[in-house]
Amino acid sequence: MSLAAGPSGPYPGPRGPSARPRTWPPPGRLPRLLSGTGVPLSLNEHLARYGPLPRHRSPGAGAAELIAEVSAAGLTGRGGAAFPAGTKLATVAAAAARPGRGRGGSAPVVVANAMEGEPGSGKDALLLARSPHLVLDGIALAALATGAGQAWLCVPAGQPALAAAARAAIAERDRAGPDQVLVRVTPVPGGYLASQETALVSWLSGGPQKPSFVPPRPAEAGVRGRPTLVQNAETLAHLALIARYGAAWFRSVGVPPEAGSALVTVSGAVPHPGVLETPLGTPLGTVLAQAGLAPVAGAAGRPGPPGQARHPGAVLAGGYLGGWLGWPDAAAVPVSAAGLRRAGAALGPGTLAVLPAVACGLAQTARILAYLSSHRAGQCGPCTHGLPALAEAFGQIAFARPHPRTIETVGQLTRLLPGRGACHLPDGGAGLAASALRVFAADLRWHAGHGPCPAAAASAQEAAR
Amino acid sequence: MTAALTGFAAPAAASAVVVTSKTWLWYATRATGLVALVLLTATTALGVLSSVRWQRPGWPRFVTNGLHRNVSVLACALVLVHIVTTLADGFVPIKLQDAVLPYGSVYRPLWLGLGAASFDLMVALIVTSMLRTRMSYRAWRAVHWAAYLSWAAAIVHGLGTGTDTQLGWVLWIYLGSVAFIIWLTGLRLAHGWPEHTAVRVAAGLVLAVALVAWLIWLQKGPLVAGWAHRAGSTTTSGPR
Amino acid sequence: MSDRLRVNPIACEAHGVCAELLPELITLDPWGYPILAPGPVPPPLLGHARRAVAACPTLALLLNRDENGTG
Numbered sequence: 001m002s003l004a005a006g007p008s009g010p011y012p013g014p015r016g017p018s019a020r021p022r023t024w025p026p027p028g029r030l031p032r033l034l035s036g037t038g039v040p041l042s043l044n045e046h047l048a049r050y051g052p053l054p055r056h057r058s059p060g061a062g063a064a065e066l067i068a069e070v071s072a073a074g075l076t077g078r079g080g081a082a083f084p085a086g087t088k089l090a091t092v093a094a095a096a097a098r099p100g101r102g103r104g105g106s107a108p109v110v111v112a113n114a115m116e117g118e119p120g121s122g123k124d125a126l127l128l129a130r131s132p133h134l135v136l137d138g139i140a141l142a143a144l145a146t147g148a149g150q151a152w153l154c155v156p157a158g159q160p161a162l163a164a165a166a167r168a169a170i171a172e173r174d175r176a177g178p179d180q181v182l183v184r185v186t187p188v189p190g191g192y193l194a195s196q197e198t199a200l201v202s203w204l205s206g207g208p209q210k211p212s213f214v215p216p217r218p219a220e221a222g223v224r225g226r227p228t229l230v231q232n233a234e235t236l237a238h239l240a241l242i243a244r245y246g247a248a249w250f251r252s253v254g255v256p257p258e259a260g261s262a263l264v265t266v267s268g269a270v271p272h273p274g275v276l277e278t279p280l281g282t283p284l285g286t287v288l289a290q291a292g293l294a295p296v297a298g299a300a301g302r303p304g305p306p307g308q309a310r311h312p313g314a315v316l317a318g319g320y321l322g323g324w325l326g327w328p329d330a331a332a333v334p335v336s337a338a339g340l341r342r343a344g345a346a347l348g349p350g351t352l353a354v355l356p357a358v359a360c361g362l363a364q365t366a367r368i369l370a371y372l373s374s375h376r377a378g379q380c381g382p383c384t385h386g387l388p389a390l391a392e393a394f395g396q397i398a399f400a401r402p403h404p405r406t407i408e409t410v411g412q413l414t415r416l417l418p419g420r421g422a423c424h425l426p427d428g429g430a431g432l433a434a435s436a437l438r439v440f441a442a443d444l445r446w447h448a449g450h451g452p453c454p455a456a457a458a459s460a461q462e463a464a465r
Numbered sequence: 466m467t468a469a470l471t472g473f474a475a476p477a478a479a480s481a482v483v484v485t486s487k488t489w490l491w492y493a494t495r496a497t498g499l500v501a502l503v504l505l506t507a508t509t510a511l512g513v514l515s516s517v518r519w520q521r522p523g524w525p526r527f528v529t530n531g532l533h534r535n536v537s538v539l540a541c542a543l544v545l546v547h548i549v550t551t552l553a554d555g556f557v558p559i560k561l562q563d564a565v566l567p568y569g570s571v572y573r574p575l576w577l578g579l580g581a582a583s584f585d586l587m588v589a590l591i592v593t594s595m596l597r598t599r600m601s602y603r604a605w606r607a608v609h610w611a612a613y614l615s616w617a618a619a620i621v622h623g624l625g626t627g628t629d630t631q632l633g634w635v636l637w638i639y640l641g642s643v644a645f646i647i648w649l650t651g652l653r654l655a656h657g658w659p660e661h662t663a664v665r666v667a668a669g670l671v672l673a674v675a676l677v678a679w680l681i682w683l684q685k686g687p688l689v690a691g692w693a694h695r696a697g698s699t700t701t702s703g704p705r
Numbered sequence: 706m707s708d709r710l711r712v713n714p715i716a717c718e719a720h721g722v723c724a725e726l727l728p729e730l731i732t733l734d735p736w737g738y739p740i741l742a743p744g745p746v747p748p749p750l751l752g753h754a755r756r757a758v759a760a761c762p763t764l765a766l767l768l769n770r771d772e773n774g775t776g
Contacts, residue, residue, distance in 0.1 A: 213713045380714035381738035416734055422715050515762070518720060525725045527760055602716065602764050 030253070032261050033127065033134060033237050034277045040165060043172045046133040051244055053137060063093060066145045066243060073247035074259040075239065078123075079113055079195065079232030080319070080348045082337045085239065088229060091219040092146040095227035109223050110142045110151035110181065111204065114162065114233040115188060115195030118319040119371075120351040123263035124233040126275045128155065128162050131237065132169035136183065138236025141243050143181035146229050150182045152204055153233075156194070157187035192320070192375035196423050197230045199377070210377040211423035232349075234263050255281025258336040262347075266291040268354035269312055278335060284315065285331030288354065313357035314439055318346030320368050321428020323435030324361060327354075344435045346428075360455035362443055365436040366391070366398035367463070372429045382420040386413055387429055394433055397444065399460050401451040407444070410437065490554035495629060497547040499638065502623050504540035505587075506642040508533060509616045513649040517656040534594070541587050548584070573697040576625025579618045586615035616646065621679070624687045625696055631688065647676055707745030709771050710754060714738075716765035723766050726757040745771070 035049055071086025096108040112135060114124040127135055139151045155162040166185045173179055189209065193199050196211050201222045203209040222228025231239075238260060242250050251259040258280040264287060267273045271292030278287050285293075293312065312327040317335075323345030325333060333339055337347040355361055369391035378384050390413040396406045414434040417426040437444060446453060452460070511533035520526050548564045551557065559577065563570040565585055567578035593600065593608045620643060629635045650672060654665050686692060710730065719737035729750060730742040746754045746768070758766045 213715050381717060381719050381736055382714065382734060385736040385738075386734075416740075420712075420714060420734075420738070420740070422713075526720060526722045527725050530722060530760060530762070598759070598764065 030261060030279065031277050032241060033131065033234065033263060034275070035131070040129060040169075041131050041133060043133055043169070043176055046131065050134070050241065053141070053240070053243060063145045063147065066141060067093065069247050070145075070239060070242055073242045073250040074257060075235065075242060075250065076258070076337070077232055078234040078238070078262055078350065079197075080118075080321075080346075081197070082347065085231065085235055088219055088231070089142065089145045091217075092148075092227045092229045095220050096147050106227070108146045108148040108227040108229065110139055110146065110148045111200060111218075111223065111228055111230040112139050112142075112151060112153040112183075112233055112236055113195055113197070113200060113230055114153065114155050115190070115200065116156065116349070117190070117192050117195035118349045118351055119192075120267050120316075120319055120353050121265045121349045123265050123275045123350060125159065125162055127233055127237055127263070129165050132166055133173070134237040134240045135233045136166075136169055136173060136179070137240035137243075138231075138233075138238070139183055140179045140181055141239050142229055142231060142236060143179075146227070148181060148229065150184070152184050152186045152223075154186050154188045154200060154204075156190045158190050160187070163187050192372065193377055193423065193425065198423070201228055201230060210379055213422050253279035255279075255334060255336060255339075258338060262335075262350055264335065264350040264352055266352045266354070268316075269356035269359075270354050280336045281334045281339065283331060284317070284325070284333045284335055284352070285328075287335050288312075288315070288331075288352065293354065311357055312354045313359065314355045314361050316345075316353040316355065316364075317343075317351070318348030319351045319428075320372055320432065321424060322346040322348045322351070323431055324355075324365070324439040325435075326439045327357075344438065346431070358455060360398065360443065360453055360459060361436060361440040362394070362398040362447060363452075363456040363459045365432060365440075366394045367459075369394050369429055369433060372425060376425055377423070380421040380426075382417055383426040386417045387426055389413060390417070390429060390433055394436075397447060398456050399452050402444075402448055404448070407437075407448070488554055488556070490550045491556055494547055494550040494554060495627070497543050497550060498623060498627070499629070499635065501540050501543035501547055502619055503638065503642065504536055504543060505616055505619050506646060508537040508540055509612060509646055510649055511536060512612060513646075513653045517653055537587075537591060537594075541591055544584055544587065573626050576622055576696055580622035580626065583615045583618035583622055586611045586618070590615065613650070617675070624683065627687070628693070630692075636688075643676075643679070647672065707771050708751060708754070709745050709769050710741050710758075711767045711769055712739050712741060713765045713767060716763045718763050718765070720762045722760045722762065723757045726760055727753050730754070731757070739766070 041049065067086055067089045070089060071084070073086075075085040076082040077085060077088070092108050096106050098106065114128055114135070116122070116124040135153070139153065143149070143151055153166055155166060163185050170183055170185065186204070188194055188200065188203060191209065193211065194203075194209060197218055198212040198214060199209050201218045202212055204223045206224075218228040218230050220227060222230065238250070254260045261277050261279050263275055263277050265275050266288060270288060273291060276287065276290050278290070314327055315325045315330050316322060317325055317330075317333075317340050322340070323343075325340075325343055325345050330343070333343045333345075335347070335352075340347050355364060369387070373387045373391040376383050376387050390410065393406050393410045393413065396402050397410065410433055414430040414437075417430040419427060421427070443453065447456070511529055515526070515529045515533055518526065519529065551559065552561060552564070557572045559570050559572050563572075563577060563581060565581055567582040567585070568574065570577045570581075589608060590612055593605050597605050620639065624630055624639060627635070630639075651669075654669050654672075658665065686695075717738060719733075719739075721733055721737055721739075723739055724731045724733045727750065730746065731739050734740055754768055758768050
């Protein structure tokens with residue numbers, strides 16, 4: 001399919017069903033975002049696979065229609081907070097329309113967040129590498145909906161290949177007919193909190209890379225005081241498809257009210273780790289089966305002698321700020337924000353890390369808590385003091401013989417930290433620790449009686465090397 | 466006013482004429498000036514105690530904070546009385562603008578000007594504190610650092626223009642106030658060490674140098690006979 | 706319509722004056738930072754709450770009028 005350049009962007013094709021190429025994914029089937037073959041889709045291939053973006057009679061009418069469609073689709077943010085995307089778009093658009101806005105003027109901006117601060121997550125990097133035009137379409141649509149003229153596509157500074165892929169894709173679009181929105185690919189220094197919404201906005205405004213207190217939310221006043229739409233790269237990719245195929249198509253998979261599909265990153269003790277696309281609400285066992293994990297009936301998560309089959313002991317869902325799920329009970333838990341929250345974990349950025357039964361969940365939790373503690377911003381007292389205390393106490397539980405008072409301290413801290421910081425780092429750390437005490441209760445009793453289990457001792461030795 | 470005007474001699478004959486003013490206004494201005502200074506010292510002390518989070522079982526933080534605010538307003542009120550009585554008395558030839566403009570006074574320009582400067586800063590501190598919720602915390606804090614300057618200027622103003630400096634008990638009040646505030650400021654510099662090390666060390670050095678300079682000035686200036694003339698008075702006044 | 710207390714955790718420097726003035730609703734954690742009782746401020750305590758908000762040395766304590774009661 002050849003392209004003719006036009007002033008409205010690289011999508012000059014006529015509207016109507018007769019213009020649709022054969023290779024569009026039929027409604028209701030996956031893959032949606034991951035349609036590629038492993039090499040980056042060029043603009044032509046992208047258009048051949050997904051079709052052109054719909055054209056609108058005028059930018060203003062297009063904006064309202066798009067926001068309505070996204071709201072009807074029920075798209076929620078895929079960066080971890082799961083905030084309704086339509087509401088966010090509407091808030092930014094309304095803030096921009098209000099007269100006499102803040103010091104930065106009222107022109108809104110879009111921030112595409114591909115920072116992916118969660119160590120176990122690789123979905124945003126995959127999207128940018130494989131289907132950058134989906135993300136760029138999403139940015140263009142978000143700019144249309146909010147009236148933004150510029151956008152920042154934020155990528156980790158430590159992965160120059162991503163920036164290169166994004167810039168190449170933008171260059172392709174510029175040659176075919178530039179987007180209405182100016183997209184700046186911006187490498188941002190990494191760190192766990194680098195992808196946090198207000199920390200990213202603060203950095204883009206020339207300030208420190210630390211979360212700020214809300215209100216005002218970035219949607220009201222963000223980069224240099226302007227209304228700012230901060231959206232995860234995957235969310236923008238979904239936006240690109242909703243604009244083409246509509247809300248009903250989006251909702252044809254998923255379990256209401258959580259509609260559509262999501263990218264999950266499966267890692268750990270699975271035969272085929274990687275990024276998968278799954279309808280929301282799919283049972284965890286089914287998702288992990290796609291990564292090659294066969295359900296093991298009756299297996300319990302116990303540390304055993306080395307050499308035993310690496311079947312799962314537990315699954316960490318939602319990343320370092322998520323929670324543990326015991327295996328095989330977890331197999332039935334639906335992979336959705338509500339389902340995972342009910343089970344004591346979280347969806348977060350869609351990471352599912354499988355812990356083998358031979359490993360010690362307490363040791364792993366202690367290491368994660370130490371990592372979180374070292375990445376705290378140091379702005380809020382309860383987190384600055386409480387998270388290291390939690391990490392230290394949990395270290396005692398995992399690598400020493402915990403005193404009952406230590407275990408009690410951990411319990412107290414898990415109740416003391418949530419809701420008392422500017423971001424969700426302390427909440428997440430506390431939630432992770434609480435879920436570990438619950439899921440690994442048997443291991444905890446063993447540690448209390450005998451000191452660190454062989455698996456914990458072995459992992460401590462390995463970390464020391 | 467009568468007794469005051471009789472003492473107004475030409476500069477050439479100033480050293481030969483001894484004059485005292487007996488009007489109640491002149492006593493009032495000296496008294497209110499001294500009491501205001503003591504209250505200003507108390508305000509500054511309470512402010513320092515507040516910032517180092519001092520408290521005792523029977524003395525919670527909100528008492529320190531509340532007293533600090535109230536005493537500062539009281540001090541300011543007394544300074545206003547001090548200014549009004551000085552102007553009304555007319556013994557010293559100063560005008561209304563000399564109360565707020567720290568230059569250009571006919572009478573002991575430098576030392577009076579310091580009083581005006583101190584008063585200006587005091588007004589700025591109180592006004593910004595009343596508008597605290599409507600300004601950024603950082604801006605309010607930046608202005609509030611000037612409190613130390615306001616107090617220091619008041620001390621030097623009092624010694625430079627004061628006519629009772631050579632009275633023993635008055636001198637002790639000055640020395641005691643300075644010692645107290647220097648000591649508290651030292652505690653303030655040490656509190657929270659070693660954060661902001663460079664600023665603390667610099668401030669400590671400035672404090673030490675200022676203290677030494679002030680002591681030298683005190684020895685060679687107000688405590689030496691003939692200060693009134695050297696300070697730029699057109700009359701002599703006070704006990705001899 | 707209800708009034709809710711909130712702490713700006715970045716501005717808070719654990720002075721603890723709020724807990725002195727409103728011990729019914731504010732307690733201090735082991736490091737001196739405020740723990741707020743959940744829910745709206747009971748009307749009899751509103752005056753004390755406003756006083757606590759004004760007394761915070763860093764203006765970290767906030768009293769928000771909440772129209773729909775969801776905080």
